[in-house]
Amino acid sequence: MLAMEQIQYIKHLRQKEGKSIQAIAHLLGLNWRTAKRYADCEDFNALLPARRQRARPIMEAVEPIVECWLRDDQKLPRKQRHTAKRVYDRLVSEHGFQGAERTVRECVAKMRTRLGHEREVFVQLAHPPAHAQVDFGAFQAFQKGRLITLQSLVLSFPYSNAGFAQVFPGENTECLLEGLKWLFEHLGGVPVKIRFDNLAAAVVDVLTGAERTLTARFARFRLHYGFECEFCTVGRGNEKGHVENKVGYSRRNWFVPVPTIEDVGSFNEHLLQVAHEDLQRTHYAKSERIETLFVQEQGELLSLPRFAFEVVRHESATVDKYGRIKFDGHHYHGIPASPGERVLVQASWNVVKVLTKEQQTLAQFPRTYPHKQEAVNWQELFKLLSRKPRALKHSVHFEWLPETIKRYLDTDDSQLLKQRLQLLSQLAKRHDLSTLAKAITQAGETGVPDEGAIRHALYALTSPERLIPLLEAYTPPCLQGYAPDLSQYDQLKSVPISVGR
Secondary structure (H helix, E strand, O other): OOOHHHHHHHHHHHHHOOOHHHHHHHHHHHHHHHHHHHHOOOOOOOOOOOOOOOHHHHHHHHHHHHHHHHHHOOOOOOHOOOOOHHHHHHHHHOOOOOHHHHHHHHHHHHHHHHHHOOOOOEEEOHHHHHHHHEEEEEEEEEOOEEEEEEEEEEEEEEOOOEEEEEOOOOOOOHHOOOOOOOHHHOOOOOOHHHHEEEOOOOOEOOOOOOEEEOOOHHOOOHHHHHOEEEEEEOOOHHHHHHHHHHHHHHHHHHHOOOOOOOOOOOOOEEEHHHHHHHOOOOOOOOOOOHHHHHHHHHOOOOOOOOOOOOOOOEEEEOOOOEEEEEEEOEEEEEOOOOOOOEEEEEEEOEEEEOOOOOEEEEEEEEOOOOOOEEOOOOOHHHHHHHHHHHHHHHOHHHHHOOOOOOOOOOOOOOOHHHHHHHHHHHHHHOOOOHHHHHHHHHHHHHOOHHHHHHHHHHHHHHHHOOOOOOOOOOHHHHHHHOOOOOOHHHHHOOOOOOOOO
């Protein structure tokens, strides 16, 4: 390409001096075709530079192999698919490839795009006020010396970015409806529309399109509170992306470190308080406080009904020959009814009642849930902490200990703390934490709970004194097993004894 000054001079010779193309070519020593192209050109807009296609003889030879591998990957789990590095390594080891790794990476990226591996693009939706989303999320908590998996029910409001959570032992219909009921009552209103996943607690069957067959209790609950519901397309969790993000946010911020939950009701009150404190944050896009936006939403919530919804489930059961019934896969023992008798079971999220046909209560039990749990080896843990006693109060396990054991370990003397941790490690081999706590409490009633007093208290707790019955045939039945009250002998000390002269 000629310089701009040369092109300008060609235009001058042609337009101002009227020279012919042949004369311009002869004068400037150019080919006549070059002189003509610039002399008669009328469009000098800059052209986009054409990208040169580099020849890739080495890569072109193995491209069919790479494409075959990537097509096969589409049938495999995502974590077992080829990375670009793995493709390069296989080409080198199996096919003697001599090209660069960068060349392979570029080829894999282009081929994945062509095969439909590109990232899916989502449209950012506008969410009106008082519209909510609901989902369950699993998390771990400490309860009665074990790590168990619980569920948090999260209700989120995409318009304001507000979110609230309640904890339950499962994600059945009773937990779902009871959690929504608590949140509605706490917020003082009901969302206009709620988006759900196709969870079994609400949906019996997924029909074509947006149609769903709802469980009878969920359908009744929805009518009672008057909200509209919509459900995600199967396999499209992104359609309720806000609540999924809120589930992750709550897990990272409200359940870290691992909480100790002995009473679900008290912990749920704590969760509501934490959620309201979280409203003081600034909205990620609207540059306003979440609380300000949520107050606007609260004004558009539906009114609560006059009567609260009773979240219970009724089923019939038969008492077996062991005096028990089976409900939800679990046995409940000690039913005061005849074998073969039909009874009515009334279950809420946390209580199972057994009723007669006349609805008289026969028995009541805490509801059993199949928790996934993980035992803590306290013997090894106390042994480990005894090597580094200063790390005790910074350990997440310290918060899981009963208060009695915490007070027992609350000392600034590192040597004494080490000795007590070693003692607990020895005792935890045969006794659980609750028994150790009782023993320390009893030993402390007479003073400082030293090792001897704790061991004696443990022996008394685990080996109670048993009365040996008298075996003599001549002992009256009223005296067999009799335990005298020895305190009466102490009263004799206060009686004056007269001595005769």
